[in-house]
Amino acid sequence: MSADWTWGATPTDGGTRFRLWAPGVPTLSLVLPDGVRTMDAVGDGWFECVADVPLGTEYAFRLPDGMDVPDPASRLQSGDVHGTSVVTDTSYEWRHDRPDTPWHDAVIYELHIGTFTPEGTYTAAMSRLPHLRDLGVTVVEIMPVAQYGGDRGWGYDGVLPYAPHPAYGTPDDLRALIDAAHAHGLMVLMDVVYNHFGPDGNYLHLYAADFFDPSRQTPWGAAIDYSREPVRRFFIENALYWLRDFNCDGLRLDAIDHIRDATDPELLVQLAREAHALGRMVHLTTEDNRNVTHLHERENGAVTRMTAEWNDDWHNAAHVLLTGETEGYYDAYADDPTGLLLGAMANGFSTRGAGGKGTASGHLQPDVFIDFLQNHDQIGNRAMGERLTTLADPARLRALQAVLLLSPHVPMIFMGDEWDETAPFLFFADFDGDLGRAVTEGRRKEFEKFADFATSDVPDPIRTETFERSRIDWDKAGTDAGRAAIARHRELLALRRARVAPLIPGTGPGCGRILDAPDRCLAVDWKLGGGVLSVRANLSDDDADLPEARGERIHLTGDAPGAAASAAFWIS
The missing domain is CATH 2.60.40.10 (Immunoglobulins)
Structure with a gap:
């Protein structure tokens, strides 16, 4: 070390x-x-x-x-x-070089170590890496592994940000997993939480109350005072620790809208500067519901701060379009899900973040935006943890999967998506006593406003069976339906790698153009650095006349362009 x-x-x-x-x-x-x-x-x-x-x-x-x-x-x-x-030494004999995959080739696969395999360990995850490589994934994003209270949890309530969770294996087991990913040409992003500490095992307040900001709270716990230099070093060095001592290719920074810092430079800017000063390729991705762009602006096409941003607007509009659900945060997308999805496709944000406010983002390169049909939050924050495979029409879901995987934005899929997994991903934790009871009651109270079920039906996050139900089922990947779904994803990602990704470098501002089309239909042309990419998709129940697209048609999902539940792409 x-x-x-x-x-x-x-x-x-x-x-x-x-x-x-x-x-x-x-x-x-x-x-x-x-x-x-x-x-x-x-x-x-x-x-x-x-x-x-x-x-x-x-x-x-x-x-x-x-x-x-x-x-x-x-x-x-x-x-x-x-x-x-x-006391531990973090030196390790790395056997494989990090991949030099450019960011525009990124295809992200989000996974939770504890539920990704039946064993739920770093070592077991290694055996599944060839599957991800063959699928066409280039980036493995690991949900937080910083040690938290108990053995089971999503990882976002960590209290020891430098200590890999022992329920999954040793720190060197984690290093071996990352080294093996590199051997398969896969980059690794570590999900890190710098906006709060979990409720079990954080003792900082006993001897360093100044670590926290008494003037505000986050939704999950005490807010942090990033203006203090020791606090800044704690988090910046943690980022460097994952990059240096675990050889990660980058980080995913959770909910940075709750990292509020008036210092110049602000914590996130300083963190990015020090990460890029390592002298190698580093990818920093963010989750931020403010829809701001100042952290992601590029200089002559080069990344100097953050690389990419989770695009919740894309997901939220797509979810409403697919399911018709409008409760909770989906209400903001209920009036025009088609238009809002088109805006997110063409411009990055539809500026619906943070209560309808946001920053125009159409000038940013398309690979600044990470799109997804679902992730741990969007599945697990549902009371019953349902996936889109149980909520949406299968044909329309397949069409929108093609739109996701072939757009010039960076696609992300959640573990099991590739075989149309139907098992839920539920919220689970492992707290004892009063804290455990409070988590159970809080989870039920959270869904009191939803009328479709009794709160007593909400799975208890503390019960072991809630965690066990959240494991993906690899046996389904071997069924006829599972193999067909995997083949479909593999074909789309191979097409993306061969035809779409090479078009992205050199793309200028304002590349997306929305064309007039009927409701529930998508027509966008992207003027990319290497050519024009066009999509025409129909997510309605009836055939539709869609604007003509020029060039070579490279893909069709459905019976014909413009048919119900279809998606087609052209390059010119």
Whole structure:
């Protein structure tokens, strides 16, 4: 491990250096197996101690009241999030180079380690990488693995952002998975959460209350004060840690609209600068419901901050169009789902983010936008965790899958989508006692306003069976229907790689043009750097006359262009 980390236990030639920012206490001790040592106050709230201890040594920090707490920058825990941390070396013998796949070739596959395989481990996930490679995936996006309370969870309630969750395996198991992905030509994005800490196992408030912003709360917990330099280093160094010590190709930053920082440069800009200063290709992708563009502007086509943004507008409009559902956040898309989807296809955002506000984005290159028909949020935040395969007409879903996979935006699919998985992906957690009961009741209360079912029917997120029901079923991939669906996805992604992706480089501003078409029909021409890509899709029940498209037709889903439940693409 390099010796320049600010937080945590860092092995050096002169011994292991332990550092903790604890401005809320006058003294601090380091608890080691051979005794307790007083840590030196070195200024600005920092405490430090150097000890000659071997790798594998367990340690904790002791507060003045005698309470022992884990290292918030722990790289490894001896057990759960409440126990001792472990001195560890993050060096690893990497066998394979990172892929040099350009971003316009990105096809993202989002997965949750615990439910991606029956075993739910990093090692088991390795055996499925050839499937993803052969499918045409180029980027594996791993939902958060930072250690959280309990064994089961989505990962967004992590409290030890540097410690890979032990329920999935060891840190070196995770490194082996990433190395194996690189061997198959797959890039890896790690999903990270810098907007809050989970409710179980976060002790920062006991000795560093200044870590948090008392003036606001996020929907998930106390807001963070990013204006303080130690706090900024905690998160920036965490990003660099995943990129350097785990050899990740990039990060997906969760809900950055709740990372509010008036500092110049703001945290996310500084994080991006330091990530790109590593001197290699780094991809930073974001989730942000504000629909802003200042983090994604490119300079002469080059990425200098964030690479791409999850396009919720595309999903939300497509979902309403496919299902007719208009409850909750889908209400904002109920009046004109066709028009809003067209706007998202042609311009990136339909500017419906954050209550109808947003920034015009049509000047950005199309591969700035990550589109999806579903993801962990959009499935799992439903009370019953249903996928589109159980909610939408199959023929129209197939047509929109073609639109997703062949558009010039970056497509993302959720694990199991490729074989039309029908198993739910439910919200699950593993909290005990009052916290567990509060999560169960909170989940039921969340859906009281929905009239289609009794809240008592909402699966209990704490029950083990809720987690087990959320595993994808690989046996379905071997059925006739599963093989057909996989072949369809593979064909579309091969066509994307051969014909669509090469058109994207050099694309100028305002590339998307919407053509007049009947309701529930999509007609867009993209003037790309290498030619014009045209789509004509009909998601209605009846045949329709659609605007003529020029050039070579490269794909047709359905009976004919303009037929009900059809999608066709041309290149000119």
